Amino acid sequence: MATILIAAGMTPGHINPALKFARALQSQGHRIHFCGFLDARERIVAEGFDFEPLFPDLFPEGDLEEVTSLRVRRDRWGQLRHIRRHVGRVRRMMEAILAGALDGLFQRLKPDLFICDVIERALHLVAYGNGVPTVLVNTTVPMAPQPRPPKPSWRAPMDRVWGAFRASLRRTLEKTGARLGFIRPMTWFFSELARKYGHIVEGDGPGRFFPSATPMVVLCPGEFIDTGDAPRRESLHFLGPCIALDREEPDFDWSRIQEGRPLILIALGSVPYLLKRHQDFIRGLGDAAARRPDWQFVVSAGPLTDLGMLERAAPNIIAAHQVPQLGLLQRATAMVTHCGFNSTKEAIYFGVPMVALPFQHDQPRVARLVTHHGLGVRGSPFDMTGETLVALLDEVITQPGYRQASQAMSMRFREAESPQAMARTLEQFLEKEQEPLPRPSGT
Numbered sequence: 254m255a256t257i258l259i260a261a262g263m264t265p266g267h268i269n270p271a272l273k274f275a276r277a278l279q280s281q282g283h284r285i286h287f288c289g290f291l292d293a294r295e296r297i298v299a300e301g302f303d304f305e306p307l308f309p310d311l312f313p314e315g316d317l318e319e320v321t322s323l324r325v326r327r328d329r330w331g332q333l334r335h336i337r338r339h340v341g342r343v344r345r346m347m348e349a350i351l352a353g354a355l356d357g358l359f360q361r362l363k364p365d366l367f368i369c370d371v372i373e374r375a376l377h378l379v380a381y382g383n384g385v386p387t388v389l390v391n392t393t394v395p396m397a398p399q400p401r402p403p404k405p406s407w408r409a410p411m412d413r414v415w416g417a418f419r420a421s422l423r424r425t426l427e428k429t430g431a432r433l434g435f436i437r438p439m440t441w442f443f444s445e446l447a448r449k450y451g452h453i454v455e456g457d458g459p460g461r462f463f464p465s466a467t468p469m470v471v472l473c474p475g476e477f478i479d480t481g482d483a484p485r486r487e488s489l490h491f492l493g494p495c496i497a498l499d500r501e502e503p504d505f506d507w508s509r510i511q512e513g514r515p516l517i518l519i520a521l522g523s524v525p526y527l528l529k530r531h532q533d534f535i536r537g538l539g540d541a542a543a544r545r546p547d548w549q550f551v552v553s554a555g556p557l558t559d560l561g562m563l564e565r566a567a568p569n570i571i572a573a574h575q576v577p578q579l580g581l582l583q584r585a586t587a588m589v590t591h592c593g594f595n596s597t598k599e600a601i602y603f604g605v606p607m608v609a610l611p612f613q614h615d616q617p618r619v620a621r622l623v624t625h626h627g628l629g630v631r632g633s634p635f636d637m638t639g640e641t642l643v644a645l646l647d648e649v650i651t652q653p654g655y656r657q658a659s660q661a662m663s664m665r666f667r668e669a670e671s672p673q674a675m676a677r678t679l680e681q682f683l684e685k686e687q688e689p690l691p692r693p694s695g696t
Contacts, residue, residue: 258364270495277672359383382450493670502577515586520553539566540639592619604663606655610634627658
């Protein structure tokens with residue numbers, strides 16, 4: 254039996270998958286501890302796990318809810334005040350971490366393995382400095398290095414000079430970060446943290462703060478990530494999709510769903526509703542619904558939408574601020590999605606073809622994988638009309654290849670969701686001696 258410490262972030266998209274593999278490890282007899290900010294405590298403790306709060310004086314419970322409330326109310330001055338307060342908290346947290354505030358956690362628990370979400374990237378350097386083997390968890394698809402086109406030969410000397418200047422400027426900023434008036438740059442913080450815990454920083458980009466040998470797990474089968482364009486990294490491993498099938502879902506009037514009619518689920522995530530173009534898209538759904546009166550459109554509209562106005566646009570629209578996505582996917586004919594990784598995995602799990610409308614961040618990368626595997630089609634949410642949306646839906650509904658590909662990938666997702674398989678994947682890192690970090694000379 255091993256002691257395993259997990260840092261999983263604060264939001265449901267990070268906590269729910271961590272709870273899934275934590276239960277799988279616990280079922281094999283391992284002792285599980287979580288650590289994180291107080292906003293994550295309630296959900297984790299409710300599942301019966303121990304929770305170690307990090308910097309509770311700086312980040313009190315309810316902080317995340319306050320940010321969401323300010324955004325929903327579009328309270329600009331409130332957001333600015335919160336940002337100013339948050340900047341000061343982050344600065345004090347960085348100073349405390351550099352002073353060794355987290356060393357006691359690892360020395361007291363003495364974990365045999367640290368499973369760290371990539372968004373908590375400072376913690377893995379502390380863990381390595383305390384001799385604790387670490388596995389990074391990526392809750393989205395990993396970024397593949399993009400090949401750079403060859404440059405004209407006459408550019409090479411200029412590029413070398415410019416590159417040396419940028420590297421010198423970065424080093425100067427990092428060294429003088431303590432004297433900058435606003436807040437020390439994050440690169441300065443990670444450079445200092447890496448130096449404190451013995452990691453030699455090489456190269457550019459955020460990846461230079463991750464030891465190259467650190468294993469990383471991705472929360473889906475490898476078949477979904479692999480496109481054949483590049484060989485898979487040796488340090489990359491795959492768990493099941495870690496879908497929280499037992500999560501509590503919002504109330505819903507199921508009597509409004511009519512059996513025998515195609516059901517189109519439209520759910521664009523919990524963040525895009527803050528974008529004006531998302532609201533424009535939602536308001537234009539009436540035209541799409543009117544073009545297919547025999548279909549049912551169930552819309553997860555977000556907290557800013559006038560539900561009555563949306564439903565009055567067409568009699569076959571059912572709108573709610575939040576919908577029970579898992580329950581609806583089990584009945585859906587197709588899903589219109591922003592291609593957030595969690596929503597995409599849930600559609601695949603239930604074999605539902607997708608119309609992918611990526612807005613931002615990792616969503617375009619996920620959408621490319623959806624179309625690569627024939628699981629759906631892709632459009633732009635920024636110039637979508639009722640006519641073009643219906644055309645995309647017609648394609649994924651009438652062409653059987655999309656549902657067949659979705660059902661085939663669904664079978665692979667369900668096989669990979671085995672708790673025993675997840676536990677075995679993570680337990681292998683208990684059995685291996687990870688390479689120690691190289692320490693600078695003279696330390």
